[in-house]
Amino acid sequence: MKRSLIGRVWPGATAVVLFLGFVFPVYWMFATAFKANKDIVGDAPVWFPTSPTLEHFKKAVDAEGFWTFVANSFITTSVAVALSLVIALLASFAIARMRFRGRRSFILVMMMAQMAPWEVMVIAYYMIVRDADMLNSLPPLIAVYTLMVLPFTVLTLRGYVAAVPKELEESAMVDGCTRAQAFRRVIFPLLAPGLMATSLFGFITVWNEFPYVLILSKDPSAQTLPLWLTGFRTTFGDDWGATMAASSLFAVPILILFVFLQRRAVGGLTSGAVKG
Numbered sequence: 120m121k122r123s124l125i126g127r128v129w130p131g132a133t134a135v136v137l138f139l140g141f142v143f144p145v146y147w148m149f150a151t152a153f154k155a156n157k158d159i160v161g162d163a164p165v166w167f168p169t170s171p172t173l174e175h176f177k178k179a180v181d182a183e184g185f186w187t188f189v190a191n192s193f194i195t196t197s198v199a200v201a202l203s204l205v206i207a208l209l210a211s212f213a214i215a216r217m218r219f220r221g222r223r224s225f226i227l228v229m230m231m232a233q234m235a236p237w238e239v240m241v242i243a244y245y246m247i248v249r250d251a252d253m254l255n256s257l258p259p260l261i262a263v264y265t266l267m268v269l270p271f272t273v274l275t276l277r278g279y280v281a282a283v284p285k286e287l288e289e290s291a292m293v294d295g296c297t298r299a300q301a302f303r304r305v306i307f308p309l310l311a312p313g314l315m316a317t318s319l320f321g322f323i324t325v326w327n328e329f330p331y332v333l334i335l336s337k338d339p340s341a342q343t344l345p346l347w348l349t350g351f352r353t354t355f356g357d358d359w360g361a362t363m364a365a366s367s368l369f370a371v372p373i374l375i376l377f378v379f380l381q382r383r384a385v386g387g388l389t390s391g392a393v394k395g
Contacts, residue, residue: 152176264324
């Protein structure tokens with residue numbers, strides 16, 4: 120009985136410990152953002168804000184160029200994710216439904232691109248962008264971000280398209296729909312969980328990306344929030360309260376998106392992983 124009790128308790132206890140380990144840094148970031156300076160720099164740790172303040176958030180929002188960085192991050196992220204979804208929808212449909220020469224090789228290339236570290240290409244890409252006189256602009260960032268999330272998007276949506284019965288598409292075509300109309304009216308509405316999963320992954324990947332914007336954008340007008348966050352300083356050095364407030368503001372969009380999409384995203388990931 121003792122062994123049986125231990126067998127039932129330890130998985131839950133392990134899960135709780137892991138959960139606390141992952142959540143505590145996030146909690147500490149948000150808690151520090153609301154603490155007064157005396158609680159942040161004191162010798163003894165203050166676990167809860169004793170006198171919550173919004174002063175640090177005001178410093179972060181009032182920092183030079185903040186709204187420009189926010190706009191750049193949202194533009195690059197939304198455009199890159201949208202482009203990758205459009206391209207991946209067409210590619211995944213072709214891979215899942217059609218048989219053509221080089222199909223297996225194409226899938227292998229997508230898998231290799233997904234596994235390869237994109238950082239190894241940053242110098243070569245910098246030279247291409249420099250020679251094209253497009254440094255310090257958003258289009259090169261959007262292009263590389265689209266390519267960065269495209270392999271995962273294609274592979275995931277391929278599995279999800281394959282999970283949709285062919286009979287539904289064939290029935291629509293018998294009723295007079297073209298292949299494009301059958302895809303738009305029958306298959307596309309059923310891909311919502313897969314689209315949610317891939318868009319969430321793409322948003323997180325692009326929103327957090329740092330090396331390419333560091334190399335390609337020296338002008339603040341073309342920089343994004345990750346680069347702004349690393350250089351967050353005040354006249355007196357590191358302002359940890361304002362830094363934590365800026366980090367909290369940086370994390371909020373991802374947290375909001377995850378809360379709204381988590382159920383569909385999990386379903387999309389699992390469906391795309393086991394089919395095709």
